[in-house]
C-alpha cells in the first residue's frame with residue numbers, strides 16, 4: 001500500500017492542512033484508519049483543553065488510558 005500527501009480542510013477552523021504520507025503511515029500503523037478532521041493547531045488546542053473522551057480519533061490515547069483506570 002502506498003501513501004500520498006493529502007490536503008484536508010479542518011472541520012473546526014477551515015484551514016487546509018496537509019496530511020502527509022509519513023503521518024498516514026504512522027496512523028495506519030497505530031490502527032487508526034480515520035483521517036484527522038482537524039488541523040494540527042486545533043488538535044493541539046483540543047488536547048490542551050482536555051475535555052475528556054469523545055468519539056474523535058484524537059482522543060484515542062486518552063480513552064485508552066481512561067478505560068485502563070476504570071478497570072482497576
Ligand SMILES: [Zn+2]
Pocket residue numbers: 010011012013014015038039040041042043
Ligand atoms: Zn483547525
